[in-house]
Amino acid sequence: MIARIIALIVLCASVSDLYAQEAAFTTGLAREVNPGLIDCGPKSQPSAVGEIRSNENAIRTVPAATNFDSAPKASDLFNECGGTQLSSISQLDLQSVALLDAGGREEFVMYLFADNYFELYVNGELLAVDPVPYTPLNSSVVRFKADRPLTIAVLAVDWEQNLGLGSENSGGMTFNPGHGGFVAHLQDSSKNTVAITDRKWRAQTFYTSPLKNRNCLVSSRQIRRSTPCDTRGANYAASFSGAHWDLPGDWMMPSFDDSIWPSASTYSNKKVGVSNKRAFTNFKAVFDTEGADADFIWSSNLVLDNMVVLRTTVE
Numbered sequence: 001m002i003a004r005i006i007a008l009i010v011l012c013a014s015v016s017d018l019y020a021q022e023a024a025f026t027t028g029l030a031r032e033v034n035p036g037l038i039d040c041g042p043k044s045q046p047s048a049v050g051e052i053r054s055n056e057n058a059i060r061t062v063p064a065a066t067n068f069d070s071a072p073k074a075s076d077l078f079n080e081c082g083g084t085q086l087s088s089i090s091q092l093d094l095q096s097v098a099l100l101d102a103g104g105r106e107e108f109v110m111y112l113f114a115d116n117y118f119e120l121y122v123n124g125e126l127l128a129v130d131p132v133p134y135t136p137l138n139s140s141v142v143r144f145k146a147d148r149p150l151t152i153a154v155l156a157v158d159w160e161q162n163l164g165l166g167s168e169n170s171g172g173m174t175f176n177p178g179h180g181g182f183v184a185h186l187q188d189s190s191k192n193t194v195a196i197t198d199r200k201w202r203a204q205t206f207y208t209s210p211l212k213n214r215n216c217l218v219s220s221r222q223i224r225r226s227t228p229c230d231t232r233g234a235n236y237a238a239s240f241s242g243a244h245w246d247l248p249g250d251w252m253m254p255s256f257d258d259s260i261w262p263s264a265s266t267y268s269n270k271k272v273g274v275s276n277k278r279a280f281t282n283f284k285a286v287f288d289t290e291g292a293d294a295d296f297i298w299s300s301n302l303v304l305d306n307m308v309v310l311r312t313t314v315e
């Protein structure tokens, strides 16, 4: 009898897990609720935020609900929105970079570049967010104290102009899907490599758009694969969908079991298109270090997955 009850509980738990991971869908454009998290002038894309009601009657924030307004901003390597623009890593005075506290004694430094936005958590603590949410592309450095093992958890967002539809007016198309990408190099205080972004990280998407046809999405438990979907631009998108999944409340915690997530996919510099981006090329010494060349990582779809959580643990 007890065995049956336990079996029933296990079954219910796995069924609820299945339902919890089911995608919610939205159709068409979201309503703009913020015209831009920052104002960086006409040469930038406004980092607008929108809201849209989904088929399960919940309000979804696009491209992501963030801590931008309240969180400390990461220090600049290169920031054309009124920030520092270093020409190489040798110009960086590390001692001038704020030392943040993730609750420990050992000192680390992390170099980060996101297309377009990141929020960095270490051992469950939100340390810093990307100071430029959309464009121009920028790069950052974060110095912090923590104890090993380190759980690095990053909320990464491919920002969007057409809110809810993961796309921008470019390449002659009104709804042209843009791509993401995240690269980072973590060092100790002696500049030894502690971690780089690579396929050992875990990656899960929580917002995938635009979907011309929802049926192209392979969504089952922790598999959220949009690679069969059409990524070409379009001029009409009113019928296109976004797919949304709830972030687990503890996604950034060391206790969160990310072994259920897919491994990160890696992408070349060329694929992410950084060869003419000074925010990246000025710092190849840390992003393409000989012997510790960090990969760009993302979920399985660099184009359609727009809000992605990336995690790794460093012993």
Ligand SMILES: [Ca+2]
Residues within 6 Å of the ligand: 114, 115, 116, 117, 118, 130, 131, 132, 133, 134, 136, 137, 138
């Ligand atoms: Ca950015």
Ligand SMILES: [Ca+2]
Residues within 6 Å of the ligand: 158, 166, 167, 177, 178, 179, 180, 209, 302, 303, 304, 305, 306
């Ligand atoms: Ca995208």
Ligand SMILES: [Ca+2]
Residues within 6 Å of the ligand: 183, 269, 287, 288, 289, 293, 294, 295, 296
């Ligand atoms: Ca690299």
